[in-house]
Amino acid sequence: MREHGDDPQRLGLVADLTNPMWEHMVVDPRYRCLIVLTHFANPDGAPGHKTRTWFSVKHAPVMAWAGFCRNLPDYGPVYAGMTMVANAAVMPTNDRMPVLFDPHDYDAWLHGGIRDVIGFQHRAPFAAERMVVEHTEDLWRSGKLPAKAQPQLALL
Template identity: 45%
Template sequence: MCNLYTERLGPAEIAAHFGVENPMASNVGGEVYPGTQGLVVREAEGRRVIEAMTWGFPLKTMAPTAKPKPVNNIRELSKPMWKGIAAKPQWRCLIPLTGFAEAEGPKGAKTRTWFHVKDQPIFAWAGLWRFDTQYEWGAVYSGVMTDCNDAIRPVHDRMPVLLHPEEYDAWLNGSFDDVLAFQNRCFPDALIEMVRTDEYWDKRKGRVSAPTLV
């Protein structure tokens, strides 16, 4: 599942790509992790806007004192938990990203393998968003997942639902059957670029942790 992606372009560049008229000023960007802030494109009153939101819908655990866990990936839109949201266009969004990563390698020494879309310095992940009132997280979002294509299969069996620019409007404004079709289709293998690195998976904000020896 996707637990790390990047937004390495500024709000103005993101706004130009997604047709947003008035980009917001934001210091959100770089590497985005579950429970942190990322930029999201949604529609309001027939116009696209960019907002900073928390990545992950809060899911309460069984422990009475535990903090909610951010649910950052959506496996099946047809499940009751998601269907009521996905069926309403006002709760759909586009997640701008410049790449996403999966962990690869032995336990304790996993490294980051990055995926990009060829010839697209920025692209979109299909998402849903809502206001969280119970836990006071504010606006939250989560990305929709699907079965991987052959380009990603060597690393993981799932991948984000990636959208072509000409599909943005269909995701934001189409019927529930339209959005289900996106989750059931296979993104072209030829458009995926894979870059294996020696960066440890748990690297955060420029700090690299040595692998744990087991």
């Protein structure tokens, strides 16, 4: 947890839109962005022995996550991804998951009002049937990528 006066982390999570920390960012579309990713991971298993479980979207080489970005004068760029209640595929590892978008959602996220932001966070998550779940034996803190991850240039 960040103490008063500590520099912010480069990446954070936005789970509670009513938190005063986010009140100015969430209402202003200029601070919204799309975080593009191929997978996201959660720890799975007993404390001290947690492994990585990877999640991706079927038939999609990339996915977009609801993000906020801001360039702080004394610190540089910082980012936060918005989370929502997890779907059935993610729930065994975490009760939250990224707010993921289909391409038709991009414009409303990037240019919409606060009602759109709230709506995205409180809508139903991507259906579990749309997700690919990859359990691994890799320790959570190993830093290993998913076996099926493609080199980034191959995605373009």
